[in-house]
Amino acid sequence: MTTSRVPPRITAGPPATAADLLASQERNRLAGEALPRLRAAALGWRNAAGALMAGLVAFGLVKGRTDVGQLAEPWAAGVGSLLLLALVCGALGAYLLNRAAHGSLAPPPLGARSTRSAAEHLEVGDGLRALRCGIGMTLACTAFLVGAVASTWYGPSAKPPAVELSTPATGKLCGTVAGMRDGKLLLKTGGTTVDVATAALTQLRTVDDCP
Incomplete structure (x- = not known):
């Protein structure tokens, strides 16, 4: 046996107070x-x-x-x-x-x-x-x-770093370092490779680009 459910009744709530009205306006x-x-x-x-x-x-x-x-x-x-x-x-x-x-x-x-x-x-x-x-x-x-x-x-540069050096025999040179061999620095400059004795260096510095 089933019993019918009574739907809830909705009735009016308590009357609004002055605080409720102020809150609603706010x-x-x-x-x-x-x-x-x-x-x-x-x-x-x-x-x-x-x-x-x-x-x-x-x-x-x-x-x-x-x-x-x-x-x-x-x-x-x-x-x-x-x-x-x-x-x-x-x-x-x-x-x-x-x-x-x-x-x-x-x-x-x-x-x-x-x-x-x-x-x-x-x-x-x-x-x-x-x-x-x-x-x-x-x-x-x-x-x-x-x-x-x-x-x-x-970031690293796309071109290898250039160096500028001087020796009494060669004077001032500028190029990129290709390596070392038998105590000599292999310097690529002007399309050629020059052997420079490291013991004879009087100046060596890095530069952004060779003139």
Whole structure:
């Protein structure tokens, strides 16, 4: 034998107090200000990110190599990959920050039961997610860009280091070191290899390039 279930009855609650009314008004006020506050925060982050990117690109931090081709091949490929990642992250970050600052490009959904407050509530959630992701992408872009610049500073050169030396017999010579043999330095200079006795060296220093 089964018994029928009686549905619960919904009755009116206790009357609202003055504190309840004040709390409701405060919630409505905060809900109405949420979207403008989000837009203002997104604009601030967008301007700060733009200023940071402009500073990194315009001033170049500390000037290093200006040509990636001057790096050894694996390092040059790594720098190119970092720059590509920085470009992708920067573009996505700019789009997401502008999405949070100005809203979606798609029109808001319209319906018989849709209200302005409900649409703004959904927009606040979407805009906040876009703002957080945009900040993360901007920071990632900065990290990749700094890594690429640092690699151009400390990466090995594609050309072997040049040396400038002097001896009483040969005078001043400049070239690249090919090795050592019988106490003599093998120096490639001007398309030829010169044997230079290390005991006769009066000057030896590294240079960026031979004149």
